[in-house]
Amino acid sequence: MTDGVAERSRPRDRILETAQDMFHKHGIKGVGVDAITEAAGTNKMTLYRHFESKDELIIECLRATAAKASRIWDEFEAEHPGDKLAQLHAWVRKASQLLSADSRGCDMANAAVELSESDHPARRVIKELKEAQREKLVALCRDAGIGQAELLADTLSLLLEGARVSMQSVGAEGPSAQFVRMAESLIASFRAR
Amino acid sequence: MTDGVAERSRPRDRILETAQDMFHKHGIKGVGVDAITEAAGTNKMTLYRHFESKDELIIECLRATAAKASRIWDEFEAEHPGDKLAQLHAWVRKASQLLSADSRGCDMANAAVELSESDHPARRVIKELKEAQREKLVALCRDAGIGQAELLADTLSLLLEGARVSMQSVGAEGPSAQFVRMAESLIASFRAR
DNA sequence: TCTAGAAGTTACAGACCGGTAACACCCTAG
DNA sequence: CTAGGGTGTTACCGGTCTGTAACTTCTAGA
Incomplete structure (x- = not known):
């Protein structure tokens, strides 16, 4: 079963993709990590296991874009x-x-x-x-x-x-x-x- | 005695001028009303007596600019x-x-x-x-x-x-x-x- | 001098934020 | 079957945010 956001892939990839999309739509300061993880079908702890901070997530999103x-x-x-x-x-x-x-x-x-x-x-x-x-x-x-x-x-x-x-x-x-x-x-x- | 920010003028004018400056430097979401009123040498209650919300203050700042x-x-x-x-x-x-x-x-x-x-x-x-x-x-x-x-x-x-x-x-x-x-x-x- | 309105002060409500701790779970590799 | 790493869950911390209430102080004008 898929999840709308992306095929059931690894949480890190889902977070990265979802964050790119949400940062783009709502702005960086306009979206919190909770909203990102929820939309990515995961949770905050998993995000912070893959990215040491929101700032680093931002940077990775920019690089991906x-x-x-x-x-x-x-x-x-x-x-x-x-x-x-x-x-x-x-x-x-x-x-x-x-x-x-x-x-x-x-x-x-x-x-x-x-x-x-x-x-x-x-x-x-x-x-x-x-x-x-x-x-x-x-x-x-x-x-x-x-x-x-x-x-x-x-x-x-x-x-x-x-x-x-x-x-x-x-x-x-x-x-x-x-x-x-x-x-x-x-x-x-x-x-x- | 002056106040650095602006000549001792009416609070509303000081708030408007200070907000313009701070919104410009730090961005709208990067500065809170507390910081604005403090820099303007006044307080939050006075701000909300002159502007019904932060959004209205933003609009007034844009008009002034x-x-x-x-x-x-x-x-x-x-x-x-x-x-x-x-x-x-x-x-x-x-x-x-x-x-x-x-x-x-x-x-x-x-x-x-x-x-x-x-x-x-x-x-x-x-x-x-x-x-x-x-x-x-x-x-x-x-x-x-x-x-x-x-x-x-x-x-x-x-x-x-x-x-x-x-x-x-x-x-x-x-x-x-x-x-x-x-x-x-x-x-x-x-x-x- | 007296008074009314503007301004200042303090405290608070309720929400959201980034980030962490502790623990339960699941799934795959051996 | 079992062990272990990745993941999910819940609760929490300290901080910041917009906005409000109640009260005191100041100041300008009659």
Whole structure:
């Protein structure tokens, strides 16, 4: 018999998956460990046997989310082998799919907003993961033959980051609705230089 | 004798100003009403005599912050009377000043991230205020003689929103460092069309 | 100077939080 | 069959949170 949340797997995996989902939906400070374990079909003691604290659970969730996102890049390569420009367009399309209605945005950015303590252990993890993502996009732009690759990658990054947070303020019909047009126009402009 | 926080003014004003500051620095869920009243040199009962709940205090803080931001537009008009294009460049410069190190970003966007409950009373206020800001920027672009005023305004909005949240993830040396160059380049591009 | 309302003080209620202790249980490997 | 590790259960600790009650003190205006 399954459990709705996930196939009857090991408690640690269920906790991790459930926590990712609940942190994303309700925010990190908006959900307690009791609620997570209950939704995961287990209990608090088991959580603390696998994670030494809630902060460590947060960090593991961020790493897991980043790992999932990282796998998408493999799909780009698989769908458009060697064609870096096509992969860049695929990135735009994939990014725009993150802007569906009532999305809660980027987990790492949201965590950075919520965890305001400057010495919170998750902060350095967020920075590392975000920088890794940035370098991937820079490399993609460069390999696509774009001159100012860093500048285009950073511009696209800010546009997407802005779109994801804007959606949470004003919804999907706000400025973020024009994301694809903005991004494609930018890429065309950079290619023409 | 003054009190560090603010001149000896009326408790309600001190609470409002202190709450704005503390919500900005530590996040809404990261600060309790006790801490606010203590920092404001008053007490919890006085707070609840002026605000019927913490949620209402949050809303009043957002309105106050938006009102402050609104006054900046008057400065643009005062510094460059009638010259809407100069005012647009002033907007870019002012926006870039929001990207100083260890900034905590936009209060309204942060609140939208923190208050994940879709029916939270602050959500509609955030949406209203953000939409008002958007329309101001659209009007500025249009009056500056730019053809696709809405698209430029939305692009600039997303860039700034993204820069402000990116800073909280990766710091001021990340993609947000190029904000001015991106924005100016965009304006030039739209003007050339 | 007197008075009314604003502000301060203390204590408390009820809920939730992260985290731990002690113990019972189950299921699989040997 | 048995031993042991992973898991479940219950209860609890100390702390924090929003919000309220009852009472005292202050202060400005008539």
